[in-house]
Amino acid sequence: MAVTIRDVARLANASPAAVSATLNGSRTKGIRVGDATRQRIRDAAAQIGYVPHAVAKSLATGRSQVIGLMLPYTDAFFDKNPFCQEAMNGILREVVAAHYNAMLYTAVEESGDPHTSPSRIAEVDSRVDGMVLVMPPRHGEIIRRCQTIGMPFVSLLRPFEDGGLTVNADDYRGSCLAAEHLLSLGHRRIVHLSGNEDAVTTAPRKQGYCDTMTAAGYEPWVINAGFDWSGGQAVMERLLDLPPAQRPTAVFAANDLCAEGAMRAIKARGRTIPDDIAIVGFDDTWFATMTQPALTTVRMPIPEMGALAARMLIDLLDGKTDFPEQVVLPVSLTVRQSCGANAAPAAPLPFNEEKS
Amino acid sequence: MAVTIRDVARLANASPAAVSATLNGSRTKGIRVGDATRQRIRDAAAQIGYVPHAVAKSLATGRSQVIGLMLPYTDAFFDKNPFCQEAMNGILREVVAAHYNAMLYTAVEESGDPHTSPSRIAEVDSRVDGMVLVMPPRHGEIIRRCQTIGMPFVSLLRPFEDGGLTVNADDYRGSCLAAEHLLSLGHRRIVHLSGNEDAVTTAPRKQGYCDTMTAAGYEPWVINAGFDWSGGQAVMERLLDLPPAQRPTAVFAANDLCAEGAMRAIKARGRTIPDDIAIVGFDDTWFATMTQPALTTVRMPIPEMGALAARMLIDLLDGKTDFPEQVVLPVSLTVRQSCGANAAPAAPLPFNEEKS
DNA sequence: TCGGCATGATAAACCGGTTCATCAAAGTCG
């Protein structure tokens, strides 16, 4: 049923070798094809609708032109968090542009079933030329597997210590920006809702906040809330139970989602944002514009980070070696309404704006 | 470097055929292996860490255990709309459970570059056993390609007329539910913001609304706004310019995103939802719980639809044939605050309603 | 006229699995 290279060869009165060389451009090694034959082959291929068999080609060449995407498969990330979506978007842009394809792998959190999970990791197999690892759980295990079978990989959002090429954002600096911003608005009792303990971003985000607070002469105040919004909500509810004098006047959440949870708790108590409590998030995913009020948040260039990781992997596969092992992309602060720095449209105070 | 089946055979003092039969369970046809040999082979394989070469296996068997996912690659869908994310989530759940893998394809809206797009479609190739088409643009073209090369496929959210197996939700019925609900709340001037003209869901959603309104003796009122939130916002702004007596008292948007846009416009004018204008959306993606107030919307079981589509494809690949060509899943109305039917509780509880 | 060389082309050996056809040995039955 399928039309093979030998069919084309027969029709064009040529050899399979000549067909292969012709259809793959002239980058073939030892095979020379004359112009006349070349033309006959092209015509024949077009005539019978020849399409190369990608699997056979892959077996013969040892390259598949496919890169694997390893994503976490938990509600908090894959399902509900726009982060993965945006990262994937950036990755795919590069992958498609480089004429590669993407194969999806999902890493499960816990290997309760000792059969399933190792087998899924084992599937880091001959079908892909390399891997982009988007902060999968059990990252070390996966990396070790890649290393033992010689699979090239680039990690997105993972600690350098695990080895390999990594792309990260400057979490520490981002936290400094957020804390400095809130301090500059006059806040003193600023609480930081920190993220999942096992995430690589949690420690530097915590540290940046703590260092900034301490340097300014104020007490750091950290409560773990996780990356999910329910965590932010639960923690915020407890904080609102405190007597007013001990209550925070500002919240710096580890995450946009967590910030949203906190905002819900605040609004549910009839408090207003940013007047009663100011909020700053982290990530600047697309839905940070959708909260009420719109969320002031630290901007990570997520799609760009994904694109860069993919680009690095593809370069690596093409034999390039002259790039840094660890890339840290800069972050910035996107100021919207939730922090109170921007006057709300209903009550503008245009004369108070100060540049500094 | 790589360890092959022949290495295992040599070490175990057996033939490649025996190794293949042993490691693939006993579902092999003509090859019989004794218990002793079987054990030797298992030991040998474990000892030298044999991992089957998926590409070679694929070439030999003609099956790759990979299914292709064709997704639209436009901002409105892939980037900003949780729909694709949720559908993908459902699809992946089934794919992984069936020990398949997923390969990602992106369909671009317009083939401005005549080179890129056909080649991407041509990549519906030997690497996948079947395709799940998630409402890709230029659907007909892709389907035709699948049909000519005999690639099995299942479509998600596409017209029956294009042929093949399809999974849809009952858009028409959903619109009826929404319109009936608003009518029952006493609304008469209900405007429907309709979706992208080229989307398959647009017509039935429009129709359900119109039929319900007409049947109740009221004038249908449809304005095209598209699926993006900016469209909803722009249209709503124009509507708010109308004199109060002509202004709609309720909006039924084709989409949660579109509904959010409309809500923004309303809130920006200082109007309140649902007291001044009631809102109902469509889809019930996760962020419908995040709007302020929480959005009343028609629930499509998106992950379930994705899972079903994947399940159908896998069944098809396994040779089953006894299922309907066209599946239409039921929809329901999720009543939250934006329609005014629920007295707005001060404390929203939307976090727990993930299961239904 | 002959060696050297560039050109055009091909047969055959891979890549790493699966599976068909064949065969030896052992067990079963009349």
Add this chain to the structure above:
DNA sequence: CGACTTTGATGAACCGGTTTATCATGCCGA
């Protein structure tokens, strides 16, 4: 005991490409 079946095992031919090694030819200069 001979015929027949079952069990255990294997060599070799696939799958559809790529690539190496080899060869035939024509052209050049000496």
